Amino acid sequence: MNPLSASQLDAWRAFLNAHAAVVRRIDRDLAEAGLPPLTWYDVLWALYRASERRLRMNDLVDHVVLTRTGMTRLIDRMEAAGTVRREAVPGDRRGAYAVLTEEGVALLRRMWHVYEPGLARYFGEAVGEQPTELSEALRRVVASCAE
Numbered sequence: 001m002n003p004l005s006a007s008q009l010d011a012w013r014a015f016l017n018a019h020a021a022v023v024r025r026i027d028r029d030l031a032e033a034g035l036p037p038l039t040w041y042d043v044l045w046a047l048y049r050a051s052e053r054r055l056r057m058n059d060l061v062d063h064v065v066l067t068r069t070g071m072t073r074l075i076d077r078m079e080a081a082g083t084v085r086r087e088a089v090p091g092d093r094r095g096a097y098a099v100l101t102e103e104g105v106a107l108l109r110r111m112w113h114v115y116e117p118g119l120a121r122y123f124g125e126a127v128g129e130q131p132t133e134l135s136e137a138l139r140r141v142v143a144s145c146a147e
Contacts, residue, residue, distance in 0.1 A: 026118040033114045036081075036107075039066065039074060041115055044083065044108040047100035054099040056089060083107050 004012070027037050046063035047053050055063070061071050075098050078084045083104035089095030100108075127134060 022119075022122045025122050026115060029114050029118045030111060033110075035111050035114060038115070039064065040078060040083070041108065041111045043071075043074060043078065043098070044100065044104050044111070047084065047098060048105065048108055050100075052099075054087065054097040057086075057096050057098055060098050078104070 023038055030037060030041075042064045043060065046060060047055060057071065057075065058068075060075075061068055064071065066074060075084060075086070079086060081103075083101055084098050085101055087097040087099050089097060
């Protein structure tokens with residue numbers, strides 16, 4: 001394997017800084033609108049897209065950038081807010097599903113009305129009308145990490 005070139009390292013740092021800046025700004029926009037942070041949206045979206053709008057907790061971790069401990073704590077907060085509920089996995093005493101509630105669907109929609117304009121402003125305008133090259137490069141990054 002070849003070492004990173006200076007330009008590759010610069011691209012990595014630019015990617016990390018861009019991601020952090022956009023997430024930080026969208027989190028601020030959500031907070032100003034009286035909404036929870038972006039990590040809530042990520043969980044709600046993963047559950048919304050899942051079959052029966054539920055995922056095993058262990059599988060949910062793969063859809064959101066959180067540790068298992070962080071996910072458990074987040075689901076605790078989201079359950080207290082009524083946006084998700086836990087259900088036991090039949091035949092698995094320790095297993096649990098996170099299930100999207102109707103309140104969670106409603107929150108997802110409210111959050112999107114803040115999130116989407118933020119994405120358009122902070123990411124879309126900067127990327128421009130033809131983001132294909134960036135998308136392809138990022139897909140190659142994901143593919144290189146596949147096990």
